[in-house]
Amino acid sequence: MIAVISFNTMLHVTATDNFCRSCHVHPQATQSWKLSTHYDNDAGMPVHCVECHLPPEGIRYISEKAKLGIRDAYGTLFRDADKINWEEKSTLENAVHYTYKASCLHCHENLFPSNLSTKGEDAHLYYQQNEDKLRCLNCHLHVGHYHEEAQQTEFALTSHEEKKEIYQQPARLDSFKSFTETIPGTSVSFNMVAIPGGTFSMGSPADQAFRDSDEGPQHQVHLTSFWMAEHEVSWNEYLAFYQQTSGSGRTEDQMSAAANGVDAITGPTPPYGNPGQGWGGGERPAITMTHYAALRYCQWLSRVTGKTYRLPTEAEWEYACRGGTQRPYFFPGQPKDYSELYWWNRLFGADTSVINTYVNYALNSNGKTALPQAVAANPFGLLHMSGNVYEFCLDWYQPDTHEQFAGEAIIMDPAGPVSGDEHVIRGGSYRSDAAALRAAARNHTRHQAWMVTDPQIPKSLWWYSDCRDIGFRLVLKVSEQ
Numbered sequence: 001m002i003a004v005i006s007f008n009t010m011l012h013v014t015a016t017d018n019f020c021r022s023c024h025v026h027p028q029a030t031q032s033w034k035l036s037t038h039y040d041n042d043a044g045m046p047v048h049c050v051e052c053h054l055p056p057e058g059i060r061y062i063s064e065k066a067k068l069g070i071r072d073a074y075g076t077l078f079r080d081a082d083k084i085n086w087e088e089k090s091t092l093e094n095a096v097h098y099t100y101k102a103s104c105l106h107c108h109e110n111l112f113p114s115n116l117s118t119k120g121e122d123a124h125l126y127y128q129q130n131e132d133k134l135r136c137l138n139c140h141l142h143v144g145h146y147h148e149e150a151q152q153t154e155f156a157l158t159s160h161e162e163k164k165e166i167y168q169q170p171a172r173l174d175s176f177k178s179f180t181e182t183i184p185g186t187s188v189s190f191n192m193v194a195i196p197g198g199t200f201s202m203g204s205p206a207d208q209a210f211r212d213s214d215e216g217p218q219h220q221v222h223l224t225s226f227w228m229a230e231h232e233v234s235w236n237e238y239l240a241f242y243q244q245t246s247g248s249g250r251t252e253d254q255m256s257a258a259a260n261g262v263d264a265i266t267g268p269t270p271p272y273g274n275p276g277q278g279w280g281g282g283e284r285p286a287i288t289m290t291h292y293a294a295l296r297y298c299q300w301l302s303r304v305t306g307k308t309y310r311l312p313t314e315a316e317w318e319y320a321c322r323g324g325t326q327r328p329y330f331f332p333g334q335p336k337d338y339s340e341l342y343w344w345n346r347l348f349g350a351d352t353s354v355i356n357t358y359v360n361y362a363l364n365s366n367g368k369t370a371l372p373q374a375v376a377a378n379p380f381g382l383l384h385m386s387g388n389v390y391e392f393c394l395d396w397y398q399p400d401t402h403e404q405f406a407g408e409a410i411i412m413d414p415a416g417p418v419s420g421d422e423h424v425i426r427g428g429s430y431r432s433d434a435a436a437l438r439a440a441a442r443n444h445t446r447h448q449a450w451m452v453t454d455p456q457i458p459k460s461l462w463w464y465s466d467c468r469d470i471g472f473r474l475v476l477k478v479s480e481q
Helices: 002-013 017-021 030-034 049-053 059-078 101-107 118-129 235-245 252-259 291-305 314-322 343-348 353-358
Strands: 179-182 189-195 198-202 219-223 226-229 390-396 423-426 442-444 475-477
Touching: 017 049, 049 101, 189 314, 198 314, 219 314, 226 314, 235 291, 314 390, 314 423
Parallel strands: none
Antiparallel strands: 179 189, 189 226, 198 219, 226 475, 390 423, 423 442
């Protein structure tokens, strides 16, 4: 009996908010909790730490409590709390490991209360139809720990930067050299870098560390000269498109019908949530838009500037990323020098001073995108060709694309497969390990998986609800200007 009483007493004491605060001293814990609706609400009933961060009851409550306690005790004793990126720890990818769907539903038994909005009803109905794919956190990530910027659901339609002159004309081209494009009717400009044509070996050699099978065999590709944007399309640039073409007030199916017309270029509907993630806009890369949205942006920009802007082909992207080099990266070093997939680096760390100069990736990004000036340029003068955000290419993705060119001497300006289900994305992102940042590393969109949380019927043509590390940059061919 004494043992049972002692055990119950221990469970009670270690389940109090004060006990949790003895380890969780960072502001994302107590301060953000007291600002959230789980503490400050009309009912006056605060939700306590263990009610979200442990299963609601039973043997699993005890087992998870033991594991959580050991982990927290180790972190308190052996880790420096000041060096932990609490902002990144608050992301969905991390939060799902510390909260439980059963705990959410234990309190929120009725998903359709009388005061629920129509938008909320649609979302909860969608949740019930997709419970195997969704967690409550997909839509309610910051309900327990308030995050002011991330919880802004209205998308800022203007830049907060100081306004400059309004451009009346686009840039004029009279020779093949780098130039600054100006978007008429806006104060927005961006740099286009002249990339000289040439021949290179596309793909990776069979012995390159962390190589995937879709990266070979290597083959010779010749590209004619083109311009490429110095950095990814920024929020300043994309918001110019949004402001001039957005379809506020229209549904996705109405927008889809309008997009098939020929009289005007239809722009994005308002996003479902805050695509900027609370990180700020300006020159940060515009993210979370679909491949379709990127194509429409290129179409709009081409119309207002009188040039033919488009996404880069996969070959153009890799050639530009390499900057005339044939190394795994455009900067010195091998994948095993930097990757945490290599056991030595996981145990003993690695000298990342070189890669940190050129790349915003998992080990130095603090879990968010970076401004263009945060990194040094590659040999062609391009910024963030590796890391920061994945970049759409024009090509459809096929795993055997390189194999189709095997045996041919030199491929001239390849355009990729004529059809497919997903599109190529390149470059890795702020979430990527160094292995994914290699110049030859290939990846592709996952359209359906990136739309799971979106409850709209039909789903958005313009915005991914579940991908926040993808953007795009522009290309302009000499023959297409």
